[in-house]
Amino acid sequence: MKILVGLSGGVDSAVAAYLLKKQGHEVIGAMMSIWDGSIAAPKITGGDACLGPEEDDIASVKKIAEFLKIPYRIIDCRQEYKNVVLENFKNEYKSGRTPNPCVWCNTYIKFGVLPQAAKRTGISFDKFATGHYANIKYNDSLKMFQLCKAKDQKKDQTYFLYRLNQKNLSETLFPLGELTKSEVREIAQAAGIPVAEKPDSQDFYCGDYNDILQFKTNSGDIADKNGKILGKHNGIWNYTIGKRKGLGLSGGTKEPLYVINILAKQNVIVVGEQKDLYSSKLTAQKVLWNSIAAPKTEIDVMAKIRQQHAPAKAKVTALENNEAEVVFYEPQMSVTSGQSVVFYDNDVVLGGAIIK
Numbered sequence: 001m002k003i004l005v006g007l008s009g010g011v012d013s014a015v016a017a018y019l020l021k022k023q024g025h026e027v028i029g030a031m032m033s034i035w036d037g038s039i040a041a042p043k044i045t046g047g048d049a050c051l052g053p054e055e056d057d058i059a060s061v062k063k064i065a066e067f068l069k070i071p072y073r074i075i076d077c078r079q080e081y082k083n084v085v086l087e088n089f090k091n092e093y094k095s096g097r098t099p100n101p102c103v104w105c106n107t108y109i110k111f112g113v114l115p116q117a118a119k120r121t122g123i124s125f126d127k128f129a130t131g132h133y134a135n136i137k138y139n140d141s142l143k144m145f146q147l148c149k150a151k152d153q154k155k156d157q158t159y160f161l162y163r164l165n166q167k168n169l170s171e172t173l174f175p176l177g178e179l180t181k182s183e184v185r186e187i188a189q190a191a192g193i194p195v196a197e198k199p200d201s202q203d204f205y206c207g208d209y210n211d212i213l214q215f216k217t218n219s220g221d222i223a224d225k226n227g228k229i230l231g232k233h234n235g236i237w238n239y240t241i242g243k244r245k246g247l248g249l250s251g252g253t254k255e256p257l258y259v260i261n262i263l264a265k266q267n268v269i270v271v272g273e274q275k276d277l278y279s280s281k282l283t284a285q286k287v288l289w290n291s292i293a294a295p296k297t298e299i300d301v302m303a304k305i306r307q308q309h310a311p312a313k314a315k316v317t318a319l320e321n322n323e324a325e326v327v328f329y330e331p332q333m334s335v336t337s338g339q340s341v342v343f344y345d346n347d348v349v350l351g352g353a354i355i356k
């Protein structure tokens, strides 16, 4: 097959391209460029981030492509990234919600704009591949492609990929799905791929999110659940549910205080005790069932409410307007508006939605 591989300059995508080439496929590399230089990003220390100066990544992609003897293109995705991912990021923070830019980047840019723009430059290909840790399997009885967890559970990235639809899944390959990260590093070292020691991307941006948001200060109150004012904030976007440090409250309470609610309309941050962070229920919007037909009745799933969350047993019921109610068997900590809730049945991703 002719396969377009999303190259980031990192070890995972380099090994993905290497393995596909070794299997005898014709491989073409494509790096999406998303950085327009309009943000005063700090110099990166340790780790790596997706959004930031790209010269080093471009140089790595060039080195990798030359080493693998494959052609490559740098694809300009800056405008779409700005219009979709950064706009969503800003709007969500402005509304007192905590967005997940990786979900939008994967859904619309990496698996959408990047391969489409590559096609427009005249490259033809049968499949698109990335170095994500995830699997795609075809379920014969359902006649559907299913997104499944990676073998390396610690590296599994399905939480960020649940919005890929059947078309995406049918056109995509994840060559690293059955490998562990250490196996991938060993393959890179054994093959002499020039990026074997490059660190993993840690976050979507390594600096202060205010560099991107650039909102004017909008002070308001920090209050307890009874409305008693305990302090001031500079803007609700600096807070997320469960935040404890840096609240700048003078203290005096027996228990540590956490952000338990963000009231955007009132411009108020509500704080409470850890026990106030637990909830048994959430409503989610923009529901997408990507690996099964939309269930007509309530179903049991394992629901994951952020990348670091251990999925918890829950019932999902469809509501009107493409929304769903998720009721957990046990209360869960820090359910956060704007984050995704992803539904699993063992290793299969059934779908997911955005927490309201």
Ligand SMILES: Nc1ncnc2c1ncn2[C@@H]1O[C@H](COP(=O)(O)OP(=O)(O)OP(=O)(O)O)[C@@H](O)[C@H]1O
Residues within 6 Å of the ligand: 005, 006, 007, 008, 009, 010, 011, 012, 013, 014, 030, 031, 032, 033, 050, 110, 129, 130, 131, 132, 199, 200, 201
């Ligand atoms: N700028 C980019 N251009 C093209 N593809 C990309 C880019 N960034 C990431 N990808 C693709 O998405 C995959 C997952 O990206 P993620 O940011 O999670 O990187 P990672 O786990 O550090 O992988 P890598 O080691 O390849 O950088 C990458 O393996 C690559 O195939």
